[in-house]
Amino acid sequence: MKISRKGFTLAELLIVVAIIAVLVAVAIPVFGSQLEKSREAADLANVRAAYAKVLTEANMGIYNEPVTVKLKQKQYDWQSADVITIGGISHSVKEGDTENWIGIPGANGECQISFDQKKGTKFVWSGDGTSASNSYDMSENFFTTLEKSGCLSDANISSNSNFEIDSKASFSTFVPKIEKVLGEQSLLKNGTWAFLGNGNSDKASERYLFWTSFDTNQVGAGKTIPILIQRGDGKYYVSKSQTAERKKGNVTYVAISKHLYNKWGYEGVINAGDGKEYSSLSEAYAAYEKELEKEKYKDLLK
Known part of the structure; x- marks a missing residue:
């Protein structure tokens, strides 16, 4: 008896590879976006914790000890939302800087949280949107x-x-x-x-x-x-x-x-x-x- 052993043709293999490539191309940006949003969520949690510390010290009469949080995010600006709110202070890029919220976060950046007796809490964000080589030591005197x-x-x-x-x-x-x-x-x-x-x-x-x-x-x-x-x-x-x-x-x-x-x-x-x-x-x-x-x-x- 003859046993017929038929495999995949070259054309069929190329089609499968092309389909896999399309799926990967779609999945990677989605995964990267979700990963960046998780970094931003971690940064916001850390900044909110620092905000609570600064506010506690302000209630005790300590006003000259700002807290600096190193950011984990790798992209310039916020990816997760158009408006970010911390401690009742909201900010969007369209509105620009205010007395309480200055700058935009970016790769290898930081957020400095301080309390001013006249203006209240200040959030000062920094970071470079393209590489880490332009980040500076903002604690330098x-x-x-x-x-x-x-x-x-x-x-x-x-x-x-x-x-x-x-x-x-x-x-x-x-x-x-x-x-x-x-x-x-x-x-x-x-x-x-x-x-x-x-x-x-x-x-x-x-x-x-x-x-x-x-x-x-x-x-x-x-x-x-x-x-x-x-x-x-x-x-x-x-x-x-x-x-x-x-x-x-x-x-x-x-x-x-x-x-x-x-x-x-x-x-x-x-x-x-x-x-x-x-x-x-x-x-x-x-x-x-x-x-x-x-x-x-x-x-x-x-």
Whole structure:
């Protein structure tokens, strides 16, 4: 007797493979979306727990201890809902920032929760929507960094009522000292920065850190750029500065500020200490990013 053994033809196998490929293509995005929503749910749970802690401390009269939550989500913005509500405070991207909710979450971002006696609870979100390489240490205190570098105890600074340490001054002996103590995720590892102010004064409020995401040497002199400011007493501002050319010997560079301090403040800097005050680096950085979106900065080299 003959036994007929018939297998699948090549065409039939290709059809099966094609069907499986279509099913996988449909399933993977759905799975990824659900996975991201689960990360967001975990982040919201952690933020709500931190909110409860901050509110408890506020009821005990403790107002200056913000809590930072590291986010697990991997995508920019919320995927699970158009409106997010925590502690009775709601936010949507369409409405934009408010006094109580600043920024948008993203990959490797964080949420800082704090309590202001006048404005209530604040949620400040940060994160990068494309990669983790642009995330910064938002707990950094720039003046702690300056102290660690030993620059403030140097006679050239401590006896100077009008010092300037600009990151673009390649000849400076102070810049390498500061760069040596910077953390891996320090904001000062990017853009242009400068420490300015009074070195022989006991008033921390007379010393400033200016930072911008722009490379001032590429931007050029006489340009208006946005800057983030930390004052020595821990207050933060977002302002604008006018760049200026500096020369020392054969070295020429473009400084972040037009000129040094005078009795009216820093020349070329608008509202260095009189603009809106921010309570944390996260909050100030979110405001800086918002300022950066303005059309007048689009043509500047970042």
